[in-house]
Amino acid sequence: MKIICIGLNYREHAIEMGWPIPVEPVVFMKPDSSILKNSKPFFLPDFSANIHYEVEVVLKISKLGKGISAKYAPRYFDEITLGIDITAHDLQDRLKITGMPWEISKCFDGAAPLGRFIPITHAGDLSNLDFRLEINGRTVQKSNTSDMIFGFNEIIEYVSKFCTLKTGDLIFTGTPPGVGKLHRNDNLVAFLGDKMLLDFKIK
Numbered sequence: 001m002k003i004i005c006i007g008l009n010y011r012e013h014a015i016e017m018g019w020p021i022p023v024e025p026v027v028f029m030k031p032d033s034s035i036l037k038n039s040k041p042f043f044l045p046d047f048s049a050n051i052h053y054e055v056e057v058v059l060k061i062s063k064l065g066k067g068i069s070a071k072y073a074p075r076y077f078d079e080i081t082l083g084i085d086i087t088a089h090d091l092q093d094r095l096k097i098t099g100m101p102w103e104i105s106k107c108f109d110g111a112a113p114l115g116r117f118i119p120i121t122h123a124g125d126l127s128n129l130d131f132r133l134e135i136n137g138r139t140v141q142k143s144n145t146s147d148m149i150f151g152f153n154e155i156i157e158y159v160s161k162f163c164t165l166k167t168g169d170l171i172f173t174g175t176p177p178g179v180g181k182l183h184r185n186d187n188l189v190a191f192l193g194d195k196m197l198l199d200f201k202i203k
Contacts, residue, residue: 001168003030003112004159005085009149009174016177025150025158028103034112041203042110044184048088051182054175055133055141055190058083059152060117061169068160073153076165079117082131082190082197085172086111086182112172115190115198124193126152133178134189143176
């Protein structure tokens with residue numbers, strides 16, 4: 001399985017990061033060793049002094065597909081959750097300055113904590129989903145999928161032009177504004193609407 005991630009998919013986050021608004025999805029990938037499940041803690045690595053959180057809605061691909069048109073995209077995912085795209089921001093900044101690929105700042109072990117998946121039939125209107133991230137009881141990110149630049153169906157159409165989507169693949173669909181630094185003993189809790197899907201600690 002593979003983890004496909006979409007960057008800069010919320011207008012205010014692109015502005016927050018000082019990047020132009022993308023005209024097509026920005027795609028990068030994480031290895032399956034990045035997955036962190038079952039509320040296991042994330043251990044701050046020693047290669048970065050500036051590890052950031054980015055909460056995202058995550059789709060799970062339910063069947064094989066290639067060259068999928070947007071109108072058929074809903075047939076290709078049936079579960080949804082929230083995840084955190086953990087980023088070594090100092091590494092990313094250094095690599096961006098040199099024009100080099102910055103995937104290493106996103107693909108390290110444990111850098112993709114995942115919540116529990118729920119059927120999309122239990123999620124509500126996918127184009128109008130509220131979600132938020134709380135750290136130590138304080139809301140740090142809050143948004144709605146209606147604010148996405150590229151919706152779920154558009155993302156699936158775009159990505160499947162280039163690579164075959166397989167059952168079990170995950171798509172992180174972008175983060176809203178409010179990203180920030182993680183600290184030891186932080187407790188991250190993420191909600192989709194009123195459903196708590198993710199709860200883990202930083203060590």
